[in-house]
Amino acid sequence: MDELAVKLFDIQAVKFGSFTLKSGQVSPIYFDFRLIVSYPAILEKVAGLLWKKCSNNATVDLICGVPYTALPIATLISVTNRVPMLLRRKEAKEYGTKKLIEGDFRPGMNCIIVEDVVTTGTSVLETAIELRKLGIQVTHAIVLLDRRQGGKENLSKHGIELSSVFHVEEIMASLEKQSKVDHKVAEEVMNFIRGNRQPILNRNPRLHVSLEERRSSCKHPIASRLFDLMLAKKSNLCVAADLTSLDDVITLAESIGPKIVVLKIHVDILEDFSLTKIMQLKEVARAHEFLLMEDRKFADIANTVQQQFHGGVYRISEWADLITAHPLPGPEMITHMFGDSSSDSRRTCGCVLVLEMSTKNALTNEDYAKEAAKWGLIASDVVTGFVGQSAPQSDFPGWVQFTPGVNSSSVSGDSKGQQYCSPAKAVLERGADIIIVGRGLIKSPDVVATAETYRSEGWAALTQRITNP
Numbered sequence: 001m002d003e004l005a006v007k008l009f010d011i012q013a014v015k016f017g018s019f020t021l022k023s024g025q026v027s028p029i030y031f032d033f034r035l036i037v038s039y040p041a042i043l044e045k046v047a048g049l050l051w052k053k054c055s056n057n058a059t060v061d062l063i064c065g066v067p068y069t070a071l072p073i074a075t076l077i078s079v080t081n082r083v084p085m086l087l088r089r090k091e092a093k094e095y096g097t098k099k100l101i102e103g104d105f106r107p108g109m110n111c112i113i114v115e116d117v118v119t120t121g122t123s124v125l126e127t128a129i130e131l132r133k134l135g136i137q138v139t140h141a142i143v144l145l146d147r148r149q150g151g152k153e154n155l156s157k158h159g160i161e162l163s164s165v166f167h168v169e170e171i172m173a174s175l176e177k178q179s180k181v182d183h184k185v186a187e188e189v190m191n192f193i194r195g196n197r198q199p200i201l202n203r204n205p206r207l208h209v210s211l212e213e214r215r216s217s218c219k220h221p222i223a224s225r226l227f228d229l230m231l232a233k234k235s236n237l238c239v240a241a242d243l244t245s246l247d248d249v250i251t252l253a254e255s256i257g258p259k260i261v262v263l264k265i266h267v268d269i270l271e272d273f274s275l276t277k278i279m280q281l282k283e284v285a286r287a288h289e290f291l292l293m294e295d296r297k298f299a300d301i302a303n304t305v306q307q308q309f310h311g312g313v314y315r316i317s318e319w320a321d322l323i324t325a326h327p328l329p330g331p332e333m334i335t336h337m338f339g340d341s342s343s344d345s346r347r348t349c350g351c352v353l354v355l356e357m358s359t360k361n362a363l364t365n366e367d368y369a370k371e372a373a374k375w376g377l378i379a380s381d382v383v384t385g386f387v388g389q390s391a392p393q394s395d396f397p398g399w400v401q402f403t404p405g406v407n408s409s410s411v412s413g414d415s416k417g418q419q420y421c422s423p424a425k426a427v428l429e430r431g432a433d434i435i436i437v438g439r440g441l442i443k444s445p446d447v448v449a450t451a452e453t454y455r456s457e458g459w460a461a462l463t464q465r466i467t468n469p
């Protein structure tokens with residue numbers, strides 16, 4: 001092991017300095033195991049050590065590497081030990097079979113996941129979710145290096161036992177013993193690892209608090225109403241009714257009304273908009289008890305947005321229960337668009353801030369979302385929640401996270417930049433309270449049955465997240 005640690009250091013697969021990790025943490029150590037493919041003897045050694053962990057732990061039908069670094073390692077294990085391998089794609093192709101898992105298997109077979117480095121365990125879990133969807137059992141994962149920052153615990157909560165060849169402590173001890181790093185560096189690394197041990201996937205307490213408790217922290221009546229509806233209807237489904245006819249939206253709303261808690265529209269794509277018809281939709285919302293969200297994504301100076309919200313042909317403030325707004329122009333826009341403190345719409349309509357977009361290459365990165373969330377706190381009397389693809393490290397339990405880009409099919413997105421994930425992933429891994437489903441439902445041949453499937457999957461995931469943190 002000492003020898004392997006030194007070899008990894010010598011080929012610069014272990015680096016010291018200041019590195020920003022996927023989680024946003026700045027780490028004094030970085031493992032770049034992609035380099036191993038260029039050193040066949042090291043690759044062979046690593047594959048051998050991983051296989052030892054494997055055969056110690058379970059009877060293996062199949063192995064599957066987490067893309068991409070672990071793929072050559074898994075291939076070598078497979079060939080050397082004659083154990084069949086499955087190939088996981090990161091994204092489904094938009095043509096052909098659209099499979100995320102390639103290879104030959106039977107449901108019920110067990111599969112060991114192979115990974116190079118585990119920090120929080122998210123990548124292993126993503127692979128396990130795809131395998132389990134096909135009926136393949138996943139109870140073990142093997143990894144070259146466990147950074148010991150919560151990955152083992154997170155995976156164990158999902159029924160996966162993680163075995164590792166190395167821990168960071170062992171690598172540091174080997175490198176210090178062989179004078180590759182001095183004591184000061186070794187101590188700095190170990191302090192970082194010890195100081196960041198809590199399971200990162202559980203950082204945000206909002207995710208595991210009961211809906212009843214969260215309702216009691218709400219500052220906005222529309223947020224309280226939404227929690228009431230979720231509890232009463234056992235639903236966290238919002239349907240994006242992106243149709244161009246308001247008559248068709250009304251027909252859709254009448255059929256799926258009992259399954260949903262929010263119906264989201266884009267008023268400016270409707271070809272037959274009239275105030276009379278939108279009031280009919282409002283009546284359906286009242287009868288079936290769901291909220292009406294106008295996804296206008298306001299983003300201008302307060303003076304303009306105020307007129308867009310209250311005036312024009314749409315008179316959004318007269319019928320919308322929820323509206324979306326980009327935080328980009330700053331908190332003044334959010335507070336002033338509703339009018340002065342006596343304006344009714346401050347209490348009858350809740351503002352949902354778009355902190356992160358679901359699209360590829362969106363500029364709404366982690367820093368933007370973090371800063372933007374502060375506007376929400378400043379304008380807390382009108383803000384009911386946010387649109388996002390991840391749970392901020394900390395937010396307010398009375399806010400609701402809406403996550404769009406949810407689609408149960410294996411398609412990873414559309415051809416125009418939209419990106420999709422499943423209801424379970426949106427809720428369990430990304431922190432969604434409300435899942436927003438558009439084409440995955442409105443294009444289906446049986447919208448009522450599809451609404452029920454999304455309702456039950458979304459609700460099951462939310463219940464699981466709250467009861468099994």
Ligand SMILES: O=c1ccn([C@@H]2O[C@H](COP(=O)(O)O)[C@@H](O)[C@H]2O)c(=O)[nH]1
Pocket residue numbers: 240242295356357358359387404405406407418436437438439440
């Ligand atoms: O980041 C965002 C913000 C909003 N949306 C909206 O959600 C739906 C998604 O529709 P799909 O058919 O499920 O792709 C749509 O109304 C968007 O305007 C989003 O997708 N991403």
